[in-house]
Amino acid sequence: MSDKIKNATDDLISFLEYQKSLGVKNLLSTTRNTEMKKNTGTELSKNERITHLKEYIGDCKRCRLCEERKTIVFGAGDYNARLMFVGEAPGRDEDIQGKPFVGRAGKLLTDMINAMGLSREQVFIANIIKCRPPQNRNPMQDEIEQCEPFLVEQINIIQPEVIVALGTFSAQTLLKTENKISNLRGRFDYYRDIKLMPTYHPAYLLRNPNEKKNAWDDLKCVLSELGLAVPSTGTRKQKK
């Protein structure tokens, strides 16, 4: 058996074991709670499902990114969040701290979330890729293919009402498009049945502050979709 087939077989076996550990009997079903209930008569809590997923990811060595990463950056926030932000991949600070968006771009993202009248603890923040690519290079296709199912499962568990895709890479990966972020941003698209707003990545906004107004317009559409009021400027400036 070639290495490629063996690796694919090992991955499949491991995925099936994960599904079995969740109680899934019908492979065509997803692991959504409603399906779980149908299959097993019991419902796992979101926390239990996240715990299973973390165990399944384990000390992941499924792609070359494991060689240089320090920490797997799983994501952070509320598992019941109505709003989920998806970035690209951890950078240096995130790799060290094990949390998403904690460097300079992360500070701007936190400000953007606060400007919406929300806190980081009220939303969920994740990335397409969970390990830092060396020198922050762009993730490669095979790395995305290995890691994306974990994000898909996080989205299945959290079931946000709206996803904000931060930057070209996130928007293109989630929407399976090669369209540029400047063309995608500003209007809702769908990730499966979930509304998705593509907007600029905070790192891009740090380099192009003139675009902050457009990003804020995108976030205002998100607030409106969630039925939340746009905080007045005075309120926005107060940080939690």
Ligand code: URA
């Ligand atoms: N950039 C990202 O896309 N994600 C992070 O977590 C940090 C920086």
